[in-house]
Amino acid sequence: MKKILFIFSFFLLLHTPLSFAEPDTILITLSDTMNKIKFDGKWSFPPEWKNSSLDTFGPNKIRTAHQGEFVYVLIDVLSDSTYDKGSDKATLCFDTNNDKSIIPQEDDYCFIAILDGKQEFILQGGSPFRISSHYQKILTHENFIAIGTMSDNNDRYSKTPHTSYEFKIPIEIIGRSNVYGFYLQVFDQSSGQTFTWPENINTNNKIPPTNLWGEIISIDKSLPEFPLPLFFFTILLFSMIIVSKKLNYGRLRINNQQIFER
Numbered sequence: 001m002k003k004i005l006f007i008f009s010f011f012l013l014l015h016t017p018l019s020f021a022e023p024d025t026i027l028i029t030l031s032d033t034m035n036k037i038k039f040d041g042k043w044s045f046p047p048e049w050k051n052s053s054l055d056t057f058g059p060n061k062i063r064t065a066h067q068g069e070f071v072y073v074l075i076d077v078l079s080d081s082t083y084d085k086g087s088d089k090a091t092l093c094f095d096t097n098n099d100k101s102i103i104p105q106e107d108d109y110c111f112i113a114i115l116d117g118k119q120e121f122i123l124q125g126g127s128p129f130r131i132s133s134h135y136q137k138i139l140t141h142e143n144f145i146a147i148g149t150m151s152d153n154n155d156r157y158s159k160t161p162h163t164s165y166e167f168k169i170p171i172e173i174i175g176r177s178n179v180y181g182f183y184l185q186v187f188d189q190s191s192g193q194t195f196t197w198p199e200n201i202n203t204n205n206k207i208p209p210t211n212l213w214g215e216i217i218s219i220d221k222s223l224p225e226f227p228l229p230l231f232f233f234t235i236l237l238f239s240m241i242i243v244s245k246k247l248n249y250g251r252l253r254i255n256n257q258q259i260f261e262r
Helices: 002-014 228-261
Strands: 025-027 053-057 060-067 070-077 089-095 108-114 120-125 135-138 145-150 163-170 179-188 193-197 214-217
Touching: 025 053, 053 193, 070 089, 070 179, 089 145, 089 163, 108 163, 120 145, 163 179
Parallel strands: 025 214, 108 145
Antiparallel strands: 053 060, 060 070, 070 163, 089 108, 089 179, 108 120, 120 135, 145 163, 179 193, 179 214
16 A cells, blocks of 8 residues: 555645746646636726736736636736727737647647737637738637736726736637647837746737747636546556455455464
8 A cells, every 4th residue: 555655645746736936937737717708908996807816917917717618818018007009909819739840730729819909819720921920810700719908906906097908719610629829919119128938039010920929827728627638547546446445355355364264
């Protein structure tokens, strides 16, 4: 039994995700409350985005979660308190194969929300035109939402109005994966500043190549919470314990029977 417990402890040590401590990794979480979100571009009521992962870039916040067929993202841009309607924007990008190519490929997608804009946009890599960073606009998905506005008193981090963006991204577009390449940028027209995640990427007002992006990680390819390798190992462990107990019980019966026969 001690050997089994040692093996289990050693396995847990080996499979503790080192990426948890890496600065360029976002760990997306499963949530059962994302279907209750009011998509108005801001944190609308106290528990709205509470059940989501929190990450930061500069003074700003990223909340991420997934539920059902969608990935959900809130970008709380605390650094931008000016209202530049139609000019400020947030861009989320996914390298769905996480192949970190220098030139964007067809598996790379970017989703754009404009501050109080009338439209949202989806870009796909693979364009031959360098001037557009090798992206081209494609038709939006009927269930895709990307919206930006100014925050209000319900915001969790600041009562001062600032730009904020909400995204609802269909997994049908980006596919199911345990690891995506991931990039985020927000643009503040009044200051001319661009904030990025990973931080401090020189964008030159363009989308940088995917080899500079970070990663957003779920546990397995259907985006559940429980890691499958650990799940199967846990089943194996308990099976070993049960077998070990049965073997010990069998030996005990044999020994007792031998003692009785004597």
